Amino acid sequence: MTLKYVLVVNSDVNSQGAYSAYLFARALLKQGHQLTQVFFYQQGTANTNALYCPASDETNVVALWQGLAENFAVDLVSCVAASLRRGIVDEQLAKEQQLASDNLAPHFRLGGLGEFVQASADADKLIQF
Amino acid sequence: MKSLAIVNSSAPFSSINDRESLDMLLANASYDRPVGLFFAGDGLYQILKSTDAQLTGHKDISKSYGLLELYDIEQIYLCQQSMNERGLTAEHFLIDGQMLSQKQWFDTLSQFDQVLNF
Numbered sequence: 001m002t003l004k005y006v007l008v009v010n011s012d013v014n015s016q017g018a019y020s021a022y023l024f025a026r027a028l029l030k031q032g033h034q035l036t037q038v039f040f041y042q043q044g045t046a047n048t049n050a051l052y053c054p055a056s057d058e059t060n061v062v063a064l065w066q067g068l069a070e071n072f073a074v075d076l077v078s079c080v081a082a083s084l085r086r087g088i089v090d091e092q093l094a095k096e097q098q099l100a101s102d103n104l105a106p107h108f109r110l111g112g113l114g115e116f117v118q119a120s121a122d123a124d125k126l127i128q129f
Numbered sequence: 130m131k132s133l134a135i136v137n138s139s140a141p142f143s144s145i146n147d148r149e150s151l152d153m154l155l156a157n158a159s160y161d162r163p164v165g166l167f168f169a170g171d172g173l174y175q176i177l178k179s180t181d182a183q184l185t186g187h188k189d190i191s192k193s194y195g196l197l198e199l200y201d202i203e204q205i206y207l208c209q210q211s212m213n214e215r216g217l218t219a220e221h222f223l224i225d226g227q228m229l230s231q232k233q234w235f236d237t238l239s240q241f242d243q244v245l246n247f
Contacts, residue, residue, distance in 0.1 A: 008245065041149065041153070042146070042149050081152065082149060085145075113152060114156060117156050117157050117160045118160065120133070121131050121157075121160065121162050122130070122131070123131065125243075126131075126242075126243040128244075128246060
């Protein structure tokens with residue numbers, strides 16, 4: 001039986017929670033389940049930062065998420081309010097807020113909590129990391 | 130539409146967990162999704178009457194708890210054991226909640242389809 005999943009990532013990019021979320025997402029997609037949305041909230045928004053640049057021998061979780069989006073067309077949505085609080089903006093927001101630059105990584109998009117509500121209210125499983 | 134429980138167990142002011150949890154709660158309630166609000170551990174301090182957020186440099190969100198009624202959020206639960214451990218009684222709180230024993234807590238929580246922890 002295939003199930004419809006939504007994941008919410010509250011964990012910082014350098015915490016085990018973020019990497020576990022990625023592994024979980026990849027495993028369920030490989031098993032043929034549906035992943036409607038990965039929603040990044042709170043410290044989880046750090047997973048979407050294009051300026052994230054760990055040492056070359058460290059795991060780059062941002063790049064892993066991007067790879068997942070390329071291979072499985074996963075909708076990677078980051079909470080717009082939580083992102084703004086933590087200094088992550090897309091091009092349009094940077095203009096609106098008159099910020100020097102934007103830094104939302106490719107394959108991620110900003111969205112409101114309402115998008116998460118709609119996706120999760122319809123999901124068989126909601127898993128928080 | 131799946132029901133959602135939101136469990137608050139972190140103290141206010143050391144992080145903005147309380148604020149982002151409340152945002153999450155109200156967003157869900159505004160879509161008429163059945164939601165339950167749970168307070169346990171240091172999360173109970175979030176709903177103390179006598180705090181002064183301004184002293185900490187945090188935005189005062191205590192008034193936002195008045196919105197719970199407006200959003201028809203009636204399922205509010207408090208962990209009795211956590212209250213006992215902290216010397217807290219119902220009269221210390223800004224909002225009314227149902228006090229649950231540990232067994233009732235898990236029974237009630239298990240009635241929800243999904244859970245988010247803050």
